[in-house]
Amino acid sequence: MKDIMRVKCLLSSDVETLINQQIKKEAHSSAIYLSMASWCNRNGYDGSADYFFAQAEEERLHQLKFFKYVLDMGGNAVSPEITQVKAEYNSFREVFEEALEQEISVTQSIKNIAARCHKEQDFVTLEFLNWFFKEQREEEYKARRAVELFEVIGEEGTGRWQIDKHVGQITYSEA
Amino acid sequence: MQNLTIQSSVDFVEVFSTKAGAIYQSDVENCWYIDFAGKLARFDYRNILKLKKAVYHIDIEDLLLNNTKSPDVEILFICACDHCYVLSLIEIIALKELLQGTFVMLELNHIIYDRLHRIIS
Numbered sequence A: 001m002k003d004i005m006r007v008k009c010l011l012s013s014d015v016e017t018l019i020n021q022q023i024k025k026e027a028h029s030s031a032i033y034l035s036m037a038s039w040c041n042r043n044g045y046d047g048s049a050d051y052f053f054a055q056a057e058e059e060r061l062h063q064l065k066f067f068k069y070v071l072d073m074g075g076n077a078v079s080p081e082i083t084q085v086k087a088e089y090n091s092f093r094e095v096f097e098e099a100l101e102q103e104i105s106v107t108q109s110i111k112n113i114a115a116r117c118h119k120e121q122d123f124v125t126l127e128f129l130n131w132f133f134k135e136q137r138e139e140e141y142k143a144r145r146a147v148e149l150f151e152v153i154g155e156e157g158t159g160r161w162q163i164d165k166h167v168g169q170i171t172y173s174e175a
Numbered sequence B: 001m002q003n004l005t006i007q008s009s010v011d012f013v014e015v016f017s018t019k020a021g022a023i024y025q026s027d028v029e030n031c032w033y034i035d036f037a038g039k040l041a042r043f044d045y046r047n048i049l050k051l052k053k054a055v056y057h058i059d060i061e062d063l064l065l066n067n068t069k070s071p072d073v074e075i076l077f078i079c080a081c082d083h084c085y086v087l088s089l090i091e092i093i094a095l096k097e098l099l100q101g102t103f104v105m106l107e108l109n110h111i112i113y114d115r116l117h118r119i120i121s
Helices: A004-008 A013-042 A046-072 A092-120 A123-152 A159-167 B045-056 B060-065 B089-120
Strands: B012-017 B022-026 B031-036 B039-043 B073-077 B084-088
Touching: A004 B045, A004 B089, A013 A046, A013 A092, A046 A092, A046 A123, A046 A159, A092 A123, A123 A159, B012 B089, B022 B089, B031 B045, B031 B089, B039 B045, B045 B073, B045 B089, B060 B089, B073 B089, B084 B089
Parallel strands: none
Antiparallel strands: B012 B022, B022 B031, B031 B039, B073 B084
């Protein structure tokens, strides 16, 4: 009996489901960053708004990268429905703390996919995921540095204005 | 409903069967034939996955427990597929069992292929 399922699609149905969940997660991330950009803009933090606009765009690109991979491997990529995007934040600092939390949860969920791939010996997908792991190094670094600005500069006086100016300058250079 | 005439030359391999029905694979046509609810229906790769999704998504527990007066009949309509099923609750459970068994056997076949044929040849 022919192995038709494998001939049609490289991914197992479990890995396909996990990647589709990741597509949704990345889309959700992108929407959250857009919402953060909106909050920052409304509250006069222009530098941070630009930073979050760029982050939203980046998450969108990650989503498309996963989307295209599933399709290229013969799977079914599902365009996700995005709901429950938080629109209001209590403070400037809270926005950045949640951004970091968001990045940590993305890293964790990619690790989950990789764990599943290891179990199935799906080295093709593992290799594909490596790009994302490298990307997450940068994303988490930037988010962590941004939160640390609140400690280093402090929020008193013109502190928030300074932080807003410096957020856009955070860059990651690989060791 | 169209009548399917199956040529005797078509090579069928039984993938899985229960008392309620059976699923056969045709290597020549790269598709599956589902013998269930009194008809033999042809499903290609995309459609059988859509059928699986549709059947697995039916909340059987909810149908069993809710006491509304609606009949416990589900209409399974698969987009871009020639067939549709109108099934009672008992039949849904039977079809689900049939599909679950089939996908386990297909997975097993895949493992055998990977371990034996693809590595040795």
